[in-house]
Amino acid sequence: MAEDTHRTYSANLTTQVRVPKTAELVAGRIRRAIVTGELRTGDSLPSEAHLISDFQVSRPTIREAIRILESEGLISVSRGARGGARVSQPDSDIVARAAGLALQTRGATIRDVYEARMLIEPPAARLAAERRPKEAAAVLRPHVEAEFGLTGDVVAVTQAIADFHRILMEQCGNETLAILALAMKGVFEKSLLTSQAHRPPVSLPERQKQLRFGLASHRKLVELIEAGDGPGAEAHWAAHMENAGKVWLQQVGSTSVIEILD
Known part of the structure; x- marks a missing residue:
């Protein structure tokens, strides 16, 4: 009986653990910098190449992190030669x-x-x-x-x-x-x-x-x-x-x- 209880407890514990995706961790780091004021409204994020180097992750991971922050209204992204990501005031x-x-x-x-x-x-x-x-x-x-x-x-x-x-x-x-x-x-x-x-x-x-x-x-x-x-x-x-x-x-x-x- 004790063994069955231990087995059930272990199964329940492991099913509740979710390891965040790398993109979510990167987005979390940037989000914290925005919330704490390290990055302010209007500031440009570093280039994609710099972010890849700083976080030591792949290009798709950085792009997914940017999409997460854009969906939250924390950054705005403009396309084109002079485009890039800027910190924005969250849209009400x-x-x-x-x-x-x-x-x-x-x-x-x-x-x-x-x-x-x-x-x-x-x-x-x-x-x-x-x-x-x-x-x-x-x-x-x-x-x-x-x-x-x-x-x-x-x-x-x-x-x-x-x-x-x-x-x-x-x-x-x-x-x-x-x-x-x-x-x-x-x-x-x-x-x-x-x-x-x-x-x-x-x-x-x-x-x-x-x-x-x-x-x-x-x-x-x-x-x-x-x-x-x-x-x-x-x-x-x-x-x-x-x-x-x-x-x-x-x-x-x-x-x-x-x-x-x-």
Whole structure:
């Protein structure tokens, strides 16, 4: 019996071990140099010949490592005589699309997303008010005023509203929440646009009136943040999201599965 147990344990242990491919190890070394700032945005990677010599690997291995980093948005590759690989700022669309696809694959619903946002956005508003009220207000206020100028264009103002939620999270002083906001922006924006498309037809002046009512709540939040009123900002934004959710969740269908693919 002891021998059988040992045999099973050994088999399970070995099946869990995966030796990384050489290209993955090379990509990991370059990735670390980018993340730690040793390589900065705009820097050129050494030539293919130099990389082959430095890492003592084959040309196909270097090319596979470059493809891995390019797929992650960490480098951009230009072809031609003067081409090459350069360090690039990770594309926010990559983060947002990956999150959207993951949610769609798992069958997440619009309500799932909205519930998550209701849990994290009001506390984020409080953090913004308590940690960096002046800085956050200085970024949010001009965005709100721009929103008011877009009420004649339903698509543009809807995209701006999605941006307001993202900016709020970015301005709370917590980098993890900022990344979450970036990941969810595309999903939220597409849900809002779907909701707008399902709303009963109304005249443009009536639609603008409805939009301005909601945007006035954005303006109020900025005032609370600038005043450093953390509890007030959190309570106001919780009420705003609850009321807004009742409207657009009903229109878009709270049990609808997220669709991020075009």
